[in-house]
Amino acid sequence: MNASAIFNYYALISQHLWAQVLVTVAFYILITVLIEFVVNRVIKRVCATTNTTIDDTLIDFLHTPIYQTVILVGIMHIVMLVDLTPLATQITVKLARSGICLVWLITALKIINFLSTALTAWRQKLGPDLFSLVHKITFLILVFAAVATLFWIWNINLTPVFASAGVAGIAIALAAKDTLANFFGGISLFLDKVYRVGDYVIIDNNERGEVVEIGIRSTRIITRDDVLINIPNSIMATSKIVNESAPYPQYRIKVPVGVAYGTDLERTEAILLDLAGQSDTIVANPFPRVRVRTLADSSVNLELLVWVEDPRDRGIQTHLLLKQIHKRFAEEGIHIPFPQLDVHLAKEKE
Template sequence: MADEASKKETVDTSSHVAEQMFSDIKSSLPDSVVPIWQSLESNPWLLAATVIAAGFIIAKIAQYVFKTVLGKVASKTKGTFDDHLFVILAKALYSVIFYISLLLAIEALQFSQSTDTFLKRFVVTLLILSLMMKLLKVTRLVLESFSQHKHRFKLIEERTIPILDITTKILIVGAGLYVLIMSWGVNPAAWLASAGIVGIAVGFAAKDTLANLFAGFFIVADSPYKLGDYIILDSGERGRVTHVGIRSTRLLTRDDVEVTIPNSVMGNAKIVNESGGPWEKTRIRINVGVSYDSDLEHVHDVLMEMAKENLDLCSSPEPRVRFRSFGTSSIDLQFMAWIEKPEQKGMISHRLVMTIHKLFKEKGIEIPYSKQDLYVKEWPSSPSGSD
């Protein structure tokens, strides 16, 4: 009984509102207009047309005033966000006033109860859909505006807009449909309970898909990498991030092969982001050894001079030469330098090895290698009687 009472109350809400507004309009009319109103009441269709025409004119005037007054305020601010926002709000104001006039026109026609209720529900449905579309445009506009201020809103940027846009659309459409169903006198509580049971079944059936979906949201929120970053996974994959989607992440490897990795794997993987940190630069290390007879200061100066003339290397931070240990047959050292792009690491390392080898030959610096001498202590004696 309580459900039926709440349903009936929901069904009659729009009718009660329209009747009350219609009554308030009649009671607030000036004395000079009352005779005209009474003459129009004798012809319901003419009264309904007059109400619709008046509602249209009032809606247009309100829209114009709203845009003009707030447009002057928007013209004094930087950017176009408020300009577009006020245009959408002005259209929403027009829709509300015009659809209210349609409800009043239906009330003036004095249809039967069933026809009156159906028409008012239909008009309320159109109003809800119109406002839903306006709200979707506003949220999209807000997300785009936030993404242009990356220093303030780090979570909302170009790569996160699609996911946030989908989320807001789901919430707005879901809330709008809930109100829409309620306006037609249907209690959606039972539907929601059924949807919960179905959701549990779907969750078990599509647990991998849902794991990728939630992992995608966590990746966006945690932001361990972004589009364009060069990353290395603990499984060995290395490449540039070309796409971060709801289900998967795509890497373009140095072989120009695109690898698609599920977000659930990315969420649990150890990721080395070579483009992370204060800049995108990355450091390369070239291991080399020189003989014990070499002048180490001379070796250091030769490598540093080579680094200054090499255009592939960054001047800031400066390249470095570090002698690491006394090896078996050489003094081991590392030449360390920074490069601009992580994906160029292999190519620049190749060039540096060739350059150092050539330069050491020209400067007379020996790069030792392991040598093994074989000493024969005694030749085996030849068998007796043989030559």
């Protein structure tokens, strides 16, 4: 077939609208067949040779949106060929473009959610908190970009809206003051790395609990009473925070013990250290120790210092140690005194 014959076919097709539509449909069907061939025969085979399944999942995510995009582009092309009114053509084209924008927005969000769970190495490298912040900011950027694209497609100019907002804009800014304070407070907490998810913290010497979620707006803490507390990040950023899980995960427990005067303190210390050494939840390094704190009115007050792996074990371990100390002292004949007062009555001389 020479160039002259091709030109004659083109001239014949251009004279008939239905022929142009059929050729356009055939063209886009050919494109989909080629895409199917390249994806199944080339790209998937290459992905199968890799050591990860992430690329295979990404191909599955992109497979359907590519087809949908080809179909929507074909619809735009056919609408431009068909003799419709300018308004109908314009609306149809804008709807198709909006559909393409929404298809790829949904696809991008799915990919972001998948990568946030699949990239465990990056999560460990950046830390779960910073990784979560990056994920949420990326989500907001994608949504904002999609909304801006839709405004551009439909020729919506927001400048007059913002210019005419006036007092309403100031009111909105004042209303969003706390939201912005919480957002930037969350950014400062992430950058300063004050705490992480899983840490035990004390807020202003009042609330104590485990950090279960650090969001853009607030931080959630669950107490030992299984009460969930939601604290705005602006408050967290300006509060005194004691992180019991940092810089080391071990937490020190102080167990006060009182013995009677006349008790062999060396023997008492050995007994306390022996009890600490028998517990499986008490760490060996730092090693347990006993310190004499005060010579009180009725007793010699000592303190057993031990470390546990997790701050959440503080209560139960203190409970177990006190029970074991009470039992062992009773077996060893070590007296635990209690405050008492002797009153001597003097007899008056006759």
